[in-house]
Amino acid sequence: xxxxxxxxxxxxxxxxxxxxxxxxxxxxxxxxxxxxxxxxxxxxxxxxxxxxxxxxxxxxxxxxxxxxxxxxxxxxxxxxxxxxxxxxxxxxxxxxxxxxxxxxxxxxxxxxxxxxxxxxxxxxxxxxxxxxxxxxxxxxxxxxxxxxxxxxxxxxxxxxxxxxxxxxxxxxxxxxx
Ligand code: FES
Numbered sequence: 108x109x110x111x112x113x114x115x116x117x118x119x120x121x122x123x124x125x126x127x128x129x130x131x132x133x134x135x136x137x138x139x140x141x142x143x144x145x146x147x148x149x150x151x152x153x154x155x156x157x158x159x160x161x162x163x164x165x166x167x168x169x170x171x172x173x174x175x176x177x178x179x180x181x182x183x184x185x186x187x188x189x190x191x192x193x194x195x196x197x198x199x200x201x202x203x204x205x206x207x208x209x210x211x212x213x214x215x216x217x218x219x220x221x222x223x224x225x226x227x228x229x230x231x232x233x234x235x236x237x238x239x240x241x242x243x244x245x246x247x248x249x250x251x252x253x254x255x256x257x258x259x260x261x262x263x264x265x266x267x268x269x270x271x272x273x274x275x276x277x278x279x280x281x282x283x284x
Contacts, residue, residue: 166261166262166263166264167252167259167260167261167262167263168184168186168187168259168260168261168262169257169258169259170182170184170187170191170201170258170259170260171191171257171258172256172257172258173199173253173256173257173258173279174256176191176193176199176258177193178193178194178195178196178197179193179194179195179233180192180193181215181217181233183204183215184260187201187249187260187262188203188204188205188212188262189201189202189203189204189249189260189262190202190204190215190222191251191258191260192233192234192235194233194234194276196276197278197279198273198276198277198278199251199253199258199276199277199278200234200235200248200251200275200276200277201248201249201250201251201260202222202231202234202235202246202247202248202249203246203247203248203249203265204246205246205247206224206226206229206242206246207229207237207242207243207244207245207246207247207267208224208226208227208229208241208242208243209226209227211224211225211226211227213225213229213231213246220232220233221233221238222235222246224242227241228241229241229242231245231246234271234275235247235248235268235271236270236271244267244268244269245268245269245270245271247265247266247267247268248265248266248268248275249261249262249264249265249266250264250266250277251277252277253277253278253279253280256279
């Protein structure tokens with residue numbers, strides 16, 4: 108600042124070197140921000156493409172080899188919070204362990220051959236259908252994929268059902284077991 112001969116204060120211009128430094132700084136920061144944004148968009152688009160091609164989510168859990176599950180069995184998978192049920196005809200069904208009434212975890216009772224909720228008494232059979240209310244719909248299911256005899260359950264795609272249908276079962280392709 109410079110005081111003039113009339114006593115008024117005059118503002119002096121910033122030194123050119125400081126102004127150009129700030130201009131360069133803001134330009135560099137702007138370019139970096141745009142680059143970051145482009146990288147995020149590309150990553151997002153790539154992830155979406157991969158999902159469509161494979162048709163699988165990132166929550167695929169390998170439950171075990173198909174022939175290690177006897178028919179008429181229910182096997183708990185603690186990590187995935189599901190039960191892998193193998194039906195009498197060899198079909199697989201992955202059932203959520205979460206009760207469809209208010210969400211309690213339902214244990215499988217081997218002796219009774221049913222899932223029995225400890226909270227309010229709902230029970231379900233081995234395909235998840237309601238035996239006893241208050242639950243109003245079957246246990247949710249997860250898609251099952253069998254590749255090279257390995258049973259994989261996609262816990263990222265919970266499916267609510269109105270009732271059990273045979274086409275919900277997944278089978279080992281003949282000649283691959
Ligand atoms: Fe299972 Fe209520 S939460 S019966």
